[in-house]
Amino acid sequence: MKFEIQKAELKHASELLQLYIKVAGISDGIIRNKEEINQGYVNNFLKHSIENGLILIAVINGHLVGEIHAYTPTIYAFQHILTDLTIIVDPDHQGKGIGRSLFESFLNIVKTNLDHIKRIELYTREHNKRNVSFYKSLGFINEGRQKDKIYISASEFETPLHMAWFNPNYNTKE
Numbered sequence: 001m002k003f004e005i006q007k008a009e010l011k012h013a014s015e016l017l018q019l020y021i022k023v024a025g026i027s028d029g030i031i032r033n034k035e036e037i038n039q040g041y042v043n044n045f046l047k048h049s050i051e052n053g054l055i056l057i058a059v060i061n062g063h064l065v066g067e068i069h070a071y072t073p074t075i076y077a078f079q080h081i082l083t084d085l086t087i088i089v090d091p092d093h094q095g096k097g098i099g100r101s102l103f104e105s106f107l108n109i110v111k112t113n114l115d116h117i118k119r120i121e122l123y124t125r126e127h128n129k130r131n132v133s134f135y136k137s138l139g140f141i142n143e144g145r146q147k148d149k150i151y152i153s154a155s156e157f158e159t160p161l162h163m164a165w166f167n168p169n170y171n172t173k174e
């Protein structure tokens with residue numbers, strides 16, 4: 001089925017919430033659990049990414065089926081970074097190339113239009129080999145494991161990798 005990639009707008013807030021609730025049920029996916037996904041969380045990253053980052057959506061027949069975003073922290077020293085990158089695709093539409101297309105579009109926009117961005121950062125669970133190899137295939141490098149950073153229960157933790165991608169078109173001019 002044909003999908004389109006476009007920039008997200010504030011009007012997509014409620015559809016995005018529904019998509020995040022659906023995807024939050026998948027184990028090994030996003031770090032937040034279902035109870036932590038609410039309209040406030042979505043509105044916050046949507047506004048922040050539109051104003052100070054990048055957010056793209058994948059749409060099929062006007063219906064939102066995927067999203068990717070990252071934003072620049074409001075700290076002078078981190079102005080060259082897009083961080084906390086998150087990507088999700090509707091479980092009913094996964095494995096059809098939508099995630100790769102969203103991610104490649106995202107990186108192409110950074111290379112073409114955001115030459116003040118030098119690095120993009122994300123976390124992924126070390127044991128989720130599929131996601132790790134997906135990000136590596138896009139040019140991300142493994143910057144190291146953060147042992148037991150993710151709390152599951154008092155006796156169970158998970159270890160994420162911190163991964164980064166570097167913009168080949170970063171402009172060193174002030």
Ligand SMILES: CC(C)(COP(=O)(O)OP(=O)(O)OC[C@H]1O[C@@H](n2cnc3c(N)ncnc32)[C@H](O)[C@@H]1OP(=O)(O)O)[C@@H](O)C(=O)NCCC(=O)NCCS
Binds near residue numbers: 029086087094
């Ligand atoms: C990760 C995610 C965004 C990928 O989206 P997608 O549309 O399913 O991905 P694609 O179909 O474009 O495939 C991307 C890559 O994933 C891998 N992949 C896809 N389906 C796979 C499968 N069934 N088994 C193994 N690897 C698979 C492949 O490496 C693929 O690369 P390819 O393009 O060379 O085939 C999606 O699975 C998802 O939303 N997962 C839950 C949330 C999550 O984990 N988000 C990332 C953390 S923020």
